[in-house]
Amino acid sequence: xxxxxxxxxxxxxxxxxxxxxxxxxxxxxxxxxxxxxxxxxxxxxxxxxxxxxxxxxxxxxxxxxxxxxxxxxxxxxxxxxxxxxxxxxxxxxxxxxxxxxxxxxxxxxxxxxxxxxxxxxxxxxxxxxxxxxxxxxxxxxxxxxxxxxxxxxxxxxxxxxxxxxxxxxxxxxxxxxxxxxxxxxxxxxxxxxxxxxxxxxxxxxxxxxxxxxxx
Amino acid sequence: xxxxxxxxxxxxxxxxxxxxxxxxxxxxxxxxxxxxxxxxxxxxxxxxxxxxxxxxxxxxxxxxxxxxxxxxxxxxxxxxxxxxxxxxxxxxxxxxxxxxxxxxxxxxxxxxxxxxxxxxxxxxxxxxxxxxxxxxxxxxxxxxxxxxxxxxxxxxxxxxxxxxxxxxxxxxxxxxxxxxxxxxxxxxxxxxxxxxxxxxxxxxxxxxxxxxxxxxxxxxxxxxxxxxxxxxxxxxxxxxxxxxxxxxxxxx
Numbered sequence: 001x002x003x004x005x006x007x008x009x010x011x012x013x014x015x016x017x018x019x020x021x022x023x024x025x026x027x028x029x030x031x032x033x034x035x036x037x038x039x040x041x042x043x044x045x046x047x048x049x050x051x052x053x054x055x056x057x058x059x060x061x062x063x064x065x066x067x068x069x070x071x072x073x074x075x076x077x078x079x080x081x082x083x084x085x086x087x088x089x090x091x092x093x094x095x096x097x098x099x100x101x102x103x104x105x106x107x108x109x110x111x112x113x114x115x116x117x118x119x120x121x122x123x124x125x126x127x128x129x130x131x132x133x134x135x136x137x138x139x140x141x142x143x144x145x146x147x148x149x150x151x152x153x154x155x156x157x158x159x160x161x162x163x164x165x166x167x168x169x170x171x172x173x174x175x176x177x178x179x180x181x182x183x184x185x186x187x188x189x190x191x192x193x194x195x196x197x198x199x200x201x202x203x204x205x206x207x208x209x210x211x212x213x214x215x
Numbered sequence: 216x217x218x219x220x221x222x223x224x225x226x227x228x229x230x231x232x233x234x235x236x237x238x239x240x241x242x243x244x245x246x247x248x249x250x251x252x253x254x255x256x257x258x259x260x261x262x263x264x265x266x267x268x269x270x271x272x273x274x275x276x277x278x279x280x281x282x283x284x285x286x287x288x289x290x291x292x293x294x295x296x297x298x299x300x301x302x303x304x305x306x307x308x309x310x311x312x313x314x315x316x317x318x319x320x321x322x323x324x325x326x327x328x329x330x331x332x333x334x335x336x337x338x339x340x341x342x343x344x345x346x347x348x349x350x351x352x353x354x355x356x357x358x359x360x361x362x363x364x365x366x367x368x369x370x371x372x373x374x375x376x377x378x379x380x381x382x383x384x385x386x387x388x389x390x391x392x393x394x395x396x397x398x399x400x401x402x403x404x405x406x407x408x409x410x411x412x413x414x415x416x417x418x419x420x421x422x423x424x425x426x427x428x429x430x431x432x433x434x435x436x437x438x439x440x441x442x443x444x445x446x447x448x449x450x451x452x453x454x455x456x457x458x459x460x461x462x463x464x465x466x467x
Contacts, residue, residue: 113311113313115309115311115313116313116315118266118309118313119309119313119314119315121265121266121302122264122265122266122302122305122306122307122376123327123331123375123379124299124302124303124327124331124332124379125327125330125331126299129330129331133326133330134315137317138316138317141317213359214316214317214359214360214361215316215359215361
């Protein structure tokens with residue numbers, strides 16, 4: 001196998017990795033906000049359920065969670081899981097990352113001084129306006145470094161999709177390496193992850209800089 | 216009568232912070248509240264501006280009840296929607312300014328008038344620039360709060376409260392977070408508002424200022440109004456032993 005066939009085969013895997021990455025972010029970033037707000041709910045039951053969810057997600061390996069989401073429906077309900085692989089993969093990733101994002105958001109929300117809420121209240125902002133106009137913009141600025149960390153981890157974590165035999169770049173690298181007895185596929189995969197994260201750092205750095213107009 | 220607070224009671228846990236406090240503010244009147252820390256001055260302001268809820272008593276703005284006591288002796292507030300109207304009557308200036316750091320000065324002043332009161336951007340901006348001019352900081356309209364000195368930030372905070380066109384403005388120790396040399400510029404602005412007959416209630420430790428500016432002084436201690444009256448009477452000829460004792464500390 002020539003280098004270019006190897007690379008073009010793996011390029012498809014890279015696209016798949018990117019797909020997992022993008023869908024996970026798209027799902028987990030908003031879901032994390034909902035989870036963070038539910039954790040501050042007035043209802044004790046909601047808070048308990050949300051805390052249990054976060055503990056469970058953070059306390060077990062993502063790899064194990066992916067296996068549970070994929071095989072669970074078969075063992076529990078005898079469901080036909082033929083076309084369940086990709087949905088289970090995204091579900092596992094989204095629910096996992098949402099828990100981590102929720103904790104980052106919560107930390108950010110709690111770091112905003114109470115005086116900001118009081119000033120907004122006295123000026124007559126309602127709860128939604130206070131959150132959207134006053135609190136959230138300040139939270140976003142404060143949590144950027146932690147979010148960058150999380151996004152970088154996600155780029156590398158997409159490789160865990162190989163547990164469900166999903167043909168992303170890492171799975172392909174393993175297969176091609178075994179069949180061609182070559183180490184080159186791993187190098188290509190490594191460069192792929194590194195370049196992807198370099199881009200993440202660049203983009204997040206630009207966003208942080210754009211938010212630097214106030215302190 | 217702009218504000219009447221009658222028999223206000225408030226406790227935090229076992230601690231009774233306000234024990235049956237009553238006081239009124241007339242239109243155009245400037246009332247200073249003095250007293251040692253922990254006497255309940257700030258809590259009283261926070262109750263008047265609806266940041267805290269009272270346990271018992273009545274809050275009446277412009278003759279309308281915002282809260283009254285029911286047969287069981289508990290304070291009952293009007294519903295959420297009506298309370299928003301009452302919030303519109305009063306403005307509050309905080310000790311720590313509490314400006315919105317992510318908005319420039321102008322936006323700090325026009326955001327609530329536009330999005331809370333539904334006023335037009337043009338009108339709100341004109342009002343805001345006018346106020347900033349009065350505060351002597353019109354040239355900083357496009358700066359961000361962190362770029363301003365404490366004194367300037369507090370003047371912006373006063374302008375932000377005034378931009379809502381409140382009937383009454385409350386100040387919670389407006390100069391306590393400022394360096395001594397910046398205190399003067401903020402007091403000057405408040406004095407200017409007093410000259411324009413803005414109705415104000417000022418919690419302060421600046422005794423000469425309270426004496427010079429206010430129509431009436433309340434001395435609070437231990438959750439009660441110990442003494443109140445004309446500033447010259449209260450400062451120069453206090454009747455209560457506790458008032459004398461407190462004021463003596465400031466004479467040194």
